[in-house]
Amino acid sequence: MKKLLLVAACALIDADGRILLAQRPEGKAMAGLWEFPGGKVEAGETPEASLIREIAEELGIAVKEACLAPLTFASHTYTDFHLLMPLYVCRRWDGVVTQREHAALRWVRPQAMRDYPMPEADIPLIAHLQELLR
Numbered sequence: 001m002k003k004l005l006l007v008a009a010c011a012l013i014d015a016d017g018r019i020l021l022a023q024r025p026e027g028k029a030m031a032g033l034w035e036f037p038g039g040k041v042e043a044g045e046t047p048e049a050s051l052i053r054e055i056a057e058e059l060g061i062a063v064k065e066a067c068l069a070p071l072t073f074a075s076h077t078y079t080d081f082h083l084l085m086p087l088y089v090c091r092r093w094d095g096v097v098t099q100r101e102h103a104a105l106r107w108v109r110p111q112a113m114r115d116y117p118m119p120e121a122d123i124p125l126i127a128h129l130q131e132l133l134r
């Protein structure tokens with residue numbers, strides 16, 4: 001089997017029930033696609049700690065572990081690796097969401113998510129969020 005890559009990702013949800021999508025920047029794999037904030041879980045790190053770290057780095061906000069609720073996961077084979085990606089949802093954080101590492105950030109209504117091209121692994125996750133937020 002290909003190398004298993006563990007990535008933790010989070011759907012931030014605002015008071016209007018919109019979801020934060022973040023556009024991958026030029027120069028990275030899958031540049032231009034819209035993803036959930038998050039990243040690779042490092043050795044010795046829990047998925048939750050990894051996500052809290054990545055969200056602080058990428059978006060400049062502070063999330064508490066108690067505010068991360070598991071929703072579903074992606075399990076998807078890419079050319080070079082197999083991605084296992086737990087998806088959390090979070091409705092509470094401290095600070096203001098700020099674009100730091102992505103090309104763009106967008107708050108998107110659940111029914112509009114399919115207008116934003118996402119990595120292949122993310123496609124099955126859209127229906128879970130639409131169901132949660134309808």
Ligand SMILES: Nc1nc2c([nH]c(=O)n2[C@@H]2O[C@H](COP(=O)(O)OP(=O)(O)OP(=O)(O)O)[C@@H](O)[C@H]2O)c(=O)[nH]1
Nearest residue numbers: 007009028029030035036037038039040083119121122
């Ligand atoms: N954060 C995030 N990563 C995703 C999503 N969907 C998806 O396939 N991925 C993949 O999971 C991996 C996440 O790694 P990453 O964001 O930490 O790393 P990266 O590709 O930016 O590279 P680098 O940080 O090593 O330079 C990438 O291969 C990315 O394409 C998603 O919704 N969010």
